[in-house]
Amino acid sequence: MSAAAHVEIDRRRLRSLIDEEKSRFVASHPRSRVAFERSRESMVGGVPMNWMDRWVGGFPVVLDHAEGARLTDIDGHTYVDLCLGDTGAMAGHAPAATVRAIEARIRRGVTAMLPSEDSVWVAEELCRRFGLARWQFTLSATDANRFAIRLAREITNRPRILVFNYCYHGSVDETFVVLDGGRLRPRDHNVGPPVDPAMTTRVVEWNDVEGLERELAAGDVACVLAEPALTNIGIVLPEPGYHEALRKLTRSAGSLLIIDETHTMSAGPGGFTSAHGLDPDMLTVGKALAGGIPIGAFGMTPAVAERVEKAAIDDTGGIGGTLAGNALSMAAARATLEHVLTDDAYGRMLPLAERFAGGVQSVISELRLPWHVVRLGARAEYAFSPQPPRNGGAAHAVIDHELDSYTHLNALNRGVLLTPFHNMALMSPATTPADVDLHTAVFRKGAQRLI
Numbered sequence: 001m002s003a004a005a006h007v008e009i010d011r012r013r014l015r016s017l018i019d020e021e022k023s024r025f026v027a028s029h030p031r032s033r034v035a036f037e038r039s040r041e042s043m044v045g046g047v048p049m050n051w052m053d054r055w056v057g058g059f060p061v062v063l064d065h066a067e068g069a070r071l072t073d074i075d076g077h078t079y080v081d082l083c084l085g086d087t088g089a090m091a092g093h094a095p096a097a098t099v100r101a102i103e104a105r106i107r108r109g110v111t112a113m114l115p116s117e118d119s120v121w122v123a124e125e126l127c128r129r130f131g132l133a134r135w136q137f138t139l140s141a142t143d144a145n146r147f148a149i150r151l152a153r154e155i156t157n158r159p160r161i162l163v164f165n166y167c168y169h170g171s172v173d174e175t176f177v178v179l180d181g182g183r184l185r186p187r188d189h190n191v192g193p194p195v196d197p198a199m200t201t202r203v204v205e206w207n208d209v210e211g212l213e214r215e216l217a218a219g220d221v222a223c224v225l226a227e228p229a230l231t232n233i234g235i236v237l238p239e240p241g242y243h244e245a246l247r248k249l250t251r252s253a254g255s256l257l258i259i260d261e262t263h264t265m266s267a268g269p270g271g272f273t274s275a276h277g278l279d280p281d282m283l284t285v286g287k288a289l290a291g292g293i294p295i296g297a298f299g300m301t302p303a304v305a306e307r308v309e310k311a312a313i314d315d316t317g318g319i320g321g322t323l324a325g326n327a328l329s330m331a332a333a334r335a336t337l338e339h340v341l342t343d344d345a346y347g348r349m350l351p352l353a354e355r356f357a358g359g360v361q362s363v364i365s366e367l368r369l370p371w372h373v374v375r376l377g378a379r380a381e382y383a384f385s386p387q388p389p390r391n392g393g394a395a396h397a398v399i400d401h402e403l404d405s406y407t408h409l410n411a412l413n414r415g416v417l418l419t420p421f422h423n424m425a426l427m428s429p430a431t432t433p434a435d436v437d438l439h440t441a442v443f444r445k446g447a448q449r450l451i
Helices: 011-028 030-039 096-106 117-130 141-156 209-216 242-253 271-276 302-310 327-340 343-367 392-397 401-412 433-448
Strands: 063-067 070-073 078-081 134-138 160-164 177-180 183-186 201-204 221-226 256-260 282-286 296-300 372-376 379-383 424-426
Touching: 011 030, 011 401, 078 433, 096 327, 117 134, 117 271, 117 282, 117 296, 117 327, 134 141, 134 302, 141 160, 141 221, 141 256, 141 282, 141 296, 141 302, 160 209, 177 201, 177 392, 201 209, 209 221, 209 242, 221 242, 242 256, 296 302, 343 372, 343 379, 343 433, 401 433
Parallel strands: 160 201, 160 221, 221 256, 256 282
Antiparallel strands: 063 070, 070 078, 134 296, 177 183, 282 296, 372 379, 379 424
């Protein structure tokens, strides 16, 4: 479709619709509003964690309960949940097998700074799924990334890491740096960085082979930390041959390749790594592994594990944590991987994401909108540019905050919960075709009001 064929969005009408949807949201969520106003007296920003205040209605809905692919707030509204805790609840809310394992484990002790038999099973299962032979556990994907970076620096004796423009790897300090006119600068809203990240990090655009080769040539990069597709600036997929080049260039430069599967575990039971035959030196993952119980993990090849063990690391605080690998997390992870996020579950989730993307695309085509939709396994996302961007800088440049606000409010007010940071939808084992079709209908009516 040519750009000339696209319809124009009436911005004045868009702003009017946003005001209308905000008023509707406020009027229909009185208890959530009262709870939020009360919480501002005891919590910074009125929420337990500041991301919870990123919803666009002026205050967040307050959770009452959630089960499967449904979430109910304290005002009694039930939503089809396509946010799923921004991946943390990809297994669905309160999956029965995980709940049973948690109930059984919590009566037998939660944490003792000792291994449990479940930890062996989970490590073996992660090895089977992702192909990395040795594993360690954390309480978050952020910690998994942080610890993998520290180990990479230790065994390579190199100071820097390399990441991709507008990547996301949790709250790892070194990753909050972007390219701006070819120069590095701290990413906007990076709170209290300990040092200028330009001192610790090299940055290139995703899919830029020449830039990657140039930055690795300096010889000071301990590791390249990469999602196999960018996911937190919109989904930006790798171009054909890019992962092969990434692997070849890191090996040639003597830099370790760390693949972060925390979001891309949506690609299949073994994430993008298994689905597309990647060969990383280390792999990090978190969020969804334990059905909502905090967990992270990082794996490594036998060769990397041997180098780590030879380094005789006697760490005093940089790697580990008192609650890491606790018995409750391990029990929840075993149940989730064994009974919930199974091959059969992915066999249902992936076609649902295809159905979601197809429904969104049908609306875009029907209404001649200058938008696009991209799918990554059980995850899909739409954004407001005619073509999918090929890198993080281009994806950031096309963010449209007004359209984001409107689409989220339009969905929220009609019983569909999207991820607040972007227009992402994730399928769980409990998601149904009717859930997906509800979003398509809501999306269509919302888009029709714009033109």
